[in-house]
Amino acid sequence: MSEAPTTTPATEATPTYEGTATPRPTMSRKSVGASQRTAPDRFTPPEPAALEVRDLSVYYGKKMALSGVSMQIPVKKITALIGPSGCGKSTLLRSLNRMNDLIPGARITGAVDYHGHNLYGHNVDPVEVRRRIGMVFQKPNPFPKSIFENVAFGARVNGYKGDYNELVERSLRQAALWDEVKDDLKKSGLALSGGQQQRLCIARALAVSPEIILMDEPCSALDPIATLKIEELMRQLAKDYTIVIVTHNMQQAARVSDYTGFFLAGEAAYGQLIEYGPTEEIFTTPMDPRTEDYITGRFG
Amino acid sequence: MAVSLPDENFTLQATGRVARRQAISRASKWVLLAASLIGVVVLIALMTDTVISGWSRISWSFFTSYPSRFADQAGLRSSFIGSIWILSLTIVFVVPIAIATAIWIEEFAPKTRLLEFVKLNLANLAGVPSIIYGVLGLAIFVRLFGWGSSIIAGSFTLFLMILPMTVIASQEAIRQVPPSLRQGSLALGATEWQTVWYHVLPGALPGIITGVILALARAAGETAALIMIGAFTFIAFDNTSIWDSFTTMPIQVYNWTVRPQEAFRQNAAAGILVLMVVVLTFNTAAAALRERFRN
Numbered sequence: 001m002s003e004a005p006t007t008t009p010a011t012e013a014t015p016t017y018e019g020t021a022t023p024r025p026t027m028s029r030k031s032v033g034a035s036q037r038t039a040p041d042r043f044t045p046p047e048p049a050a051l052e053v054r055d056l057s058v059y060y061g062k063k064m065a066l067s068g069v070s071m072q073i074p075v076k077k078i079t080a081l082i083g084p085s086g087c088g089k090s091t092l093l094r095s096l097n098r099m100n101d102l103i104p105g106a107r108i109t110g111a112v113d114y115h116g117h118n119l120y121g122h123n124v125d126p127v128e129v130r131r132r133i134g135m136v137f138q139k140p141n142p143f144p145k146s147i148f149e150n151v152a153f154g155a156r157v158n159g160y161k162g163d164y165n166e167l168v169e170r171s172l173r174q175a176a177l178w179d180e181v182k183d184d185l186k187k188s189g190l191a192l193s194g195g196q197q198q199r200l201c202i203a204r205a206l207a208v209s210p211e212i213i214l215m216d217e218p219c220s221a222l223d224p225i226a227t228l229k230i231e232e233l234m235r236q237l238a239k240d241y242t243i244v245i246v247t248h249n250m251q252q253a254a255r256v257s258d259y260t261g262f263f264l265a266g267e268a269a270y271g272q273l274i275e276y277g278p279t280e281e282i283f284t285t286p287m288d289p290r291t292e293d294y295i296t297g298r299f300g
Numbered sequence: 301m302a303v304s305l306p307d308e309n310f311t312l313q314a315t316g317r318v319a320r321r322q323a324i325s326r327a328s329k330w331v332l333l334a335a336s337l338i339g340v341v342v343l344i345a346l347m348t349d350t351v352i353s354g355w356s357r358i359s360w361s362f363f364t365s366y367p368s369r370f371a372d373q374a375g376l377r378s379s380f381i382g383s384i385w386i387l388s389l390t391i392v393f394v395v396p397i398a399i400a401t402a403i404w405i406e407e408f409a410p411k412t413r414l415l416e417f418v419k420l421n422l423a424n425l426a427g428v429p430s431i432i433y434g435v436l437g438l439a440i441f442v443r444l445f446g447w448g449s450s451i452i453a454g455s456f457t458l459f460l461m462i463l464p465m466t467v468i469a470s471q472e473a474i475r476q477v478p479p480s481l482r483q484g485s486l487a488l489g490a491t492e493w494q495t496v497w498y499h500v501l502p503g504a505l506p507g508i509i510t511g512v513i514l515a516l517a518r519a520a521g522e523t524a525a526l527i528m529i530g531a532f533t534f535i536a537f538d539n540t541s542i543w544d545s546f547t548t549m550p551i552q553v554y555n556w557t558v559r560p561q562e563a564f565r566q567n568a569a570a571g572i573l574v575l576m577v578v579v580l581t582f583n584t585a586a587a588a589l590r591e592r593f594r595n
Binding site: 097130 | 484485487488489499
């Protein structure tokens with residue numbers, strides 16, 4: 001890969017990548033001042049790191065699903081992981097809070113550092129990890145209980161001793177759902193609309209006061225209006241929480257995130273981090289031609 | 301704009317091959333209905349016969365009399381009480397152990413070949429004829445443990461007999477709980493046990509209860525195994541302890557059926573009616589509970 005030069009487009013050498021004989025024309029290579037990326041996948045956000053992924057590889061049994069990912073997730077920003085289906089972005093997300101442990105045969109090499117400690121270290125309890133790094137799933141999965149019990153559950157099992165009414169209200173307000181449900185918190189969580197259910201799932205994740213919230217395609221099961229509400233909510237939440245979102249919707253990533261990582265599975269069917277950087281750069285001046293192909297819709 | 305002109309031969313009614321296919325489809329529905337009705341018709345025929353024979357014997361004295369050499373004085377009292385005792389004791393053992401086994405198999409056991417072996421054996425045990433359990437109970441509980449032909453020996457025997465089917469029914473119920481619910485719970489920092497206790501079990505409860513009630517209905521009608529462990533057919537006292545000898549309703553009915561006197565057959569028919577009511581009550585309760593829990 002060539003360095004990010006500041007020469008004019010017409011005269012610079014166009015890089016090739018494995019698998020093609022024909023060099024592809026690239027976009028302008030004017031470097032954006034803030035990032036100064038030296039290589040597509042080597043980028044360190046200026047903010048402190050909430051999570052540092054160090055050469056993480058994930059295997060399901062003998063099959064490698066994700067290979068050698070290294071990236072820093074910055075604090076209180078929204079980081080998006082994009083890429084075509086099967087590229088390992090959901091696998092990476094699940095390994096950030098050890099939800100991957102639930103899949104039989106899953107194992108990792110490498111490390112994920114959180115507050116300087118490896119999440120996969122010897123004495124680390126996955127339950128403790130998940131309390132601090134919450135997750136919202138693709139298909140809203142509220143418990144078949146009342147709205148109140150849904151939000152209170154996480155706090156209950158973690159031994160919360162404070163006022164539950166206040167906790168539930170605070171969480172529902174943070175999830176922008178309070179006004180819509182405050183009149184009847186005893187209503188079943190399943191009686192809400194899809195978008196409301198997803199916000200309920202966000203509220204119950206917030207109720208355990210995590211530092212980081214992982215979202216696995218949170219809007220893909222929702223209609224456009226509900227999607228916009230959740231995107232707005234995400235920007236609001238990013239003031240207090242670190243957010244990592246997996247999305248197959250590039251426009252969403254461009255709208256919502258501060259940093260974006262692009263993943264791709266090669267012919268060997270394992271995923272790799274291809275490029276990582278500030279969202280605006282990824283979408284306007286990507287370094288790697290594969291990134292450019294993906295965001296311009298040539299594949300994926 | 302093209303307009304289709306009316307054609308004299310145009311029709312949307314079934315003709316030719318379509319008509320034949322439709323006729324076969326309609327006929328098949330009647331055939332299936334007839335097949336379904338066979339079971340119902342046979343049941344109604346048997347019940348009618350039983351009701352005609354036994355209805356006259358149903359009375360308060362029938363429930364309060366002990367068995368007797370005289371048919372018109374013989375009653376269900378001791379066997380009814382014996383059935384209640386033995387079924388109650390069996391529930392006490394079956395419910396916690398079956399649920400615990402099912403939870404272990406479905407949620408916590410590491411997925412090894414040993415587990416597959418256990419599951420296979422469980423399925424096999426569910427099909428073992430009940431008299432084998434009777435022989436087992438005789439050898440172990442009655443003789444080896446020295447409990448004699450008592451209620452507790454009978455309960456343990458029945459417990460072993462209905463355990464496999466209850467475990468399997470509970471397993472099915474637990475499997476019905478969607479994995480997304482477990483994931484949602486674990487993602488909030490709940491432990492595996494908390495997830496099972498607060499989400500999986502409540503979700504599986506309707507299925508588990510149904511399984512337990514159906515297993516009990518099976519146990520209520522069990523005759524061969526209990527005869528093997530020595531349940532007597534002539535008990536003329538009320539049971540007051542788990543060490544008592546006992547009899548149950550099916551055994552009493554059996555005893556009456558093999559008596560030569562015709563009058564005892566009427567008693568048997570009456571006993572069958574009572575048994576049917578008991579079993580029907582169980583099954584209806586299972587269905588009603590399941591519906592209530594679903595909402």
